[in-house]
Structures are given as structure tokens and as C-alpha cells.
Amino acid sequence: MAKVHFIAIGGSVMHQLAIALKLKGYQVTGSDDEIFDPATTNLTNAGIMPATIGWDPARITADLDAVILGMHARLDNPELQKARELGLKIYSFPEYIYQESKTKTRVAVGGSHGKTTITSMIMHVLRTVQKDFDYLVGAKLEGFSQSVNITNAPLIVCEADEYPASAIEKRPKFHFLHPHIAVLSGIAWDHINVFPTFENYKEQFVIFLRTIEAGGKLIYNSSDPILKELVEKEAGHLNLLPYEVPVNSITNGVTSIILEGHTTPLLVFGEHNLMNINAAWHVCRELGVDVRSFLAAISSFTGAAKRMELVGKNEQTAIYRDFAHAPSKVKATMQALKAQYPGRKLIAVLELHTYSSLNRDFLTEYKGAMDPADKAVVFYSQHALEIKRMPDLPVDAIYDGFGRTDLSVITSNAALLSWLDEQEYANANLLLMSSGTYDGLDFPSLKKYL
Structure with missing residues (x-):
């Protein structure tokens, strides 16, 4: 033992x-x-x-x-x-995952956004079609008691994070997984506290590609120009499987996806989720799942925890919370809601909670990110800055970074609740985006606005 x-x-x-x-x-x-x-x-x-x-x-x-x-x-x-x-023998978390999966078929899902969702989608489908597999995912998923499972299964599906592995192993976690099948969902600068320049951040993905053995499968988002250029330059040793937004339609607020001539309605929506599904389909097809079985399974996928999670809705209003915090994720999430409910106003609240988002030098990356919202709030707390030992963030830096002068900038939970109480929710959706909690916001209580 x-x-x-x-x-x-x-x-x-x-x-x-x-x-x-x-x-x-x-x-x-x-x-x-x-x-x-x-x-x-x-x-x-x-x-x-x-x-x-x-x-x-x-x-x-x-x-x-x-x-x-x-x-x-x-x-x-x-x-x-x-x-x-x-x-x-001292291992970081990903190094040990590799030790436990040397004899397995390894799937690694990387990229700056969508990792958790794509991994969750693959897991949902594989469980539905009753394939035996191990997994590692960064969120709670309905039907799975854990977020990590290591057994004697012949296959492992891993969310492949670019954050450093441990105090003694500063390399990104995804450099240790050596997948047979890899997914890259896109590249957008993040983790400024670890990767101070975009070039430095991009280099981590180059190294990841080099860790995949020749002949391995790379499923990548070909609509991301930065990723596409990087793949063309660095992935000549791999079998390339590009993907983009699949054929789809929206009828009465329900999105349907069409794959290989077969159609199914979905419980999730937004172009980013449609691309996530397409990535998951490419992986599942490589693992022997046919298109009919895949669509039957994905039609019941409700999303990973805190990813476009429905807090509540009625005939004229829907309230969602989402894990979005990086600039590209923020914009994609808002655009998805606007497309799904084209006649409704969008009231959007973004919490700055990560090292990157609270860094004054990084704020220009958010230029235009909140533009899809009809009413927009940027929230951050003094407490978050203190915990991360970061300097004060002047309100003017927020206005300059986001390039939107009609933003409401709020720095206390009580002031945020007051602002929310003042809004008109008829024919409007409320979206709260953060990897934090807005200093302890009680999300179920927001149903009072319905």
C-alpha cells in the first residue's frame, strides 16, 4: 500500500x-x-x-x-x-497526477478561458455514455461527488491550468501532463503577478505544445488569431484538429446546435459555450463517441458551478452569476446574454478580485470590456487589496482602464446593494461576474428583484 x-x-x-x-x-x-x-x-x-x-x-x-x-x-x-x-520523492499536484496516469490515455484541456467548462462537458458526456475514466476539474459538477478522481480507469481527463505548480516547481501545471489529446481554447493574457508580460505568458503555451509527443492530437480554437499563429509556428509535429463556432440557431430563448447534420436543443448558450461544445465534441469523437450519443448527452448539460449559473428568472427578467473575471471572458459572457435576450437591457456588475484585475498597469486590458452592458458597475473592495498586499486603486484608474465614463465604481458591499435596489428590472437581465463573492453577497437574496 x-x-x-x-x-x-x-x-x-x-x-x-x-x-x-x-x-x-x-x-x-x-x-x-x-x-x-x-x-x-x-x-x-x-x-x-x-x-x-x-x-x-x-x-x-x-x-x-x-x-x-x-x-x-x-x-x-x-x-x-x-x-x-x-x-x-516530492511532487507538485500535476507531477503526481502524471505519475498516477502514465499508463492511461491522457486528455488535457488548456487555454485562457473555457477550460473548466470544456472539461466538464467531456466528463458529462463520458459518464452519460458509460465510459470508465478518471478526471481532474476545477469546479463542482452536478453528478460528480469529487473534482478529482484517480482509479484504475484507462483514461484521464484533466483541466490543464497554466498557473505555477508549487513553491519549488514554478513551471505551469499544464507542462507536466504530457497529453495524448490536448485542447487549447484561446490565449488572452492573465496571471500578471506570475507572467509580467504577454510574451512571457504566450511562451508557456509554446512550451506546452512542445511537451506533447509527435503525432499527438491538438484540438484548437482556430478563430483565435494569436493561438492560430502560435499553432502554425510550433505544432508541426502534431495532428491538428481546428474548431470554431458551430452552426446553431436561437428560437424563443433556446439555443440549438447542429453537428454533422444532427440538431439538438441546449440548456447552455452563448458563442463561447457553442465553441466549448465543439471542442468537447472533437475530444469525445477521438475517444470513440458517435455524434448521436454526444448530442443526446450534451443536451442535458447545465454548466459547471458558477459558470453562467442561473440565480432565478421570471417572464421578463433573468439573474445570472458567472466566474468571468479576465477581460476576454467578461466581454464574451455579456455578449452571450445580449444575443440570447436581444430585446432586454443588460445590467452588469464586475468584481475586480484577482491580482491581474486589481493591478493598475493591467487595467487597460479591460478597455471596452464592459461596453455591451446598458448599465455597468465595477466593484472592488479595500479588503481584497489588503489581502493581496496591493496599493490603493484610484477610481480614475478604473475609468481610464475601462474607457467608459458612465461606469458606476463601487467599493463596499452595502453601497453595491443600495445600487442594485435602485435599478429597474422590468425587461432587463442582471449579470454578476466575479471569481470572488463581492465581500459576502447573498446571491439567493437577489431573487427579490424578480
Whole structure:
């Protein structure tokens, strides 16, 4: 029985991998200096919640087969130092995923946007057609109890993130997966705190392409000019499968997709989701799924958590929350709602919550991003700036960055609620976009506007 110890077990995917390995029959231990729900409850239920909070080098013993290091752990972590002294095998999360999947067919879904949704779509279809597979995805998905699963399945589907792997392994996570089938959904600069220039960010995708063995399949969004140019230059060793927006129609607020002459209505909508479905179709076809089975399965896909999630609706108003925060995602999400409800006003609220979005130098990337909204708010909190140890963000920098003078810039939860209370919701949709929580906004309470 393999013995594995997690340093920083409380992370959102770290604790999920720990549970997956426990379920596989491994002996799993872990530690962290802070663990919050849902990790606390999940680890307790699995019987692997650390007995005490904090780091303890005594937990690191010579008989460990692997130590898995989370992003939250720093270089001076006493458990990490002990593991190094003992010469133990230390893995970042993605390195260990690769170790567990060397004998599997590996699918990796990368790109600046749509990764979670495309991965979720593939998982939904494979489960519906009853294919046996492992997975790694960055969100809760209906019908799946975990976001990581490692078994003896012959196939693994991974969301392939470009963020660094760990404190000692600064390379992006997706460089370690070595897929047989890869997806790239597009390239739009993000993670400015890690990749200070766009060229530096783009280079990570070049390296990713080089990690795929000759003859591997690359499914890529050919309507993204930056990605298309990069693929033409760097992916000559791969079998290329381009995709773009598939044939579709919208009738009475319902989008239908047409693939290979077959049509099905969908529960999701927007050009970005139609492209996500096309990417998922290319993957599933490579894995032996026929078009009729794919369409029957995808017609019941409701979306990943917080991705165009419907809070509530009535005959004249719909309220959505979405994970969109990067400039390209913000624009795509709003355009999707405008296309789906062409006669309605759009009231849009964007929270600046990430390092990139709160960085004054990055704000010009948002130029025009909020233009599709009839009424627009940009929200950010002093608390978020303090946690990230970032300087104050002047309101003028927001106006300049977004290039829209009629923006409402709001910096407190109470002021945001007051603004929302003042709006007219007849024949209008409300969209809230963020990877955060607007300093604790109660989303179900927004149904009062219906």
C-alpha cells in the first residue's frame, strides 16, 4: 500500500486528490496551517483530517512513498525541509497526477478561458455514455461527488491550468501532463503577478505544445488569431484538429446546435459555450463517441458551478452569476446574454478580485470590456487589496482602464446593494461576474428583484 503525505492538504484540489487516493486504498496523511470548509468537512468524512492544525516535521518519515506539495506551502516549510533532508520523492499536484496516469490515455484541456467548462462537458458526456475514466476539474459538477478522481480507469481527463505548480516547481501545471489529446481554447493574457508580460505568458503555451509527443492530437480554437499563429509556428509535429463556432440557431430563448447534420436543443448558450461544445465534441469523437450519443448527452448539460449559473428568472427578467473575471471572458459572457435576450437591457456588475484585475498597469486590458452592458458597475473592495498586499486603486484608474465614463465604481458591499435596489428590472437581465463573492453577497437574496 502506497504511503502519501500532503503538505497543504486543505487546498481546493489538494484535499480532493487526497480523498481520491484514500478511496483508491492508499495510506494518506496531511497537514496545513489553515483548513476551511468544504475541505474540513470533506477530509473529516474521509477520515484524513489532520488531528492538529500546523506544520510538524515529525509527520515526515523515511517510509513515505511520496510527498505532495501544495501551492500554499512556502519554501521554508519545516515539513518540506525534512522531506528534502530525507531525500523523499516530492511532487507538485500535476507531477503526481502524471505519475498516477502514465499508463492511461491522457486528455488535457488548456487555454485562457473555457477550460473548466470544456472539461466538464467531456466528463458529462463520458459518464452519460458509460465510459470508465478518471478526471481532474476545477469546479463542482452536478453528478460528480469529487473534482478529482484517480482509479484504475484507462483514461484521464484533466483541466490543464497554466498557473505555477508549487513553491519549488514554478513551471505551469499544464507542462507536466504530457497529453495524448490536448485542447487549447484561446490565449488572452492573465496571471500578471506570475507572467509580467504577454510574451512571457504566450511562451508557456509554446512550451506546452512542445511537451506533447509527435503525432499527438491538438484540438484548437482556430478563430483565435494569436493561438492560430502560435499553432502554425510550433505544432508541426502534431495532428491538428481546428474548431470554431458551430452552426446553431436561437428560437424563443433556446439555443440549438447542429453537428454533422444532427440538431439538438441546449440548456447552455452563448458563442463561447457553442465553441466549448465543439471542442468537447472533437475530444469525445477521438475517444470513440458517435455524434448521436454526444448530442443526446450534451443536451442535458447545465454548466459547471458558477459558470453562467442561473440565480432565478421570471417572464421578463433573468439573474445570472458567472466566474468571468479576465477581460476576454467578461466581454464574451455579456455578449452571450445580449444575443440570447436581444430585446432586454443588460445590467452588469464586475468584481475586480484577482491580482491581474486589481493591478493598475493591467487595467487597460479591460478597455471596452464592459461596453455591451446598458448599465455597468465595477466593484472592488479595500479588503481584497489588503489581502493581496496591493496599493490603493484610484477610481480614475478604473475609468481610464475601462474607457467608459458612465461606469458606476463601487467599493463596499452595502453601497453595491443600495445600487442594485435602485435599478429597474422590468425587461432587463442582471449579470454578476466575479471569481470572488463581492465581500459576502447573498446571491439567493437577489431573487427579490424578480
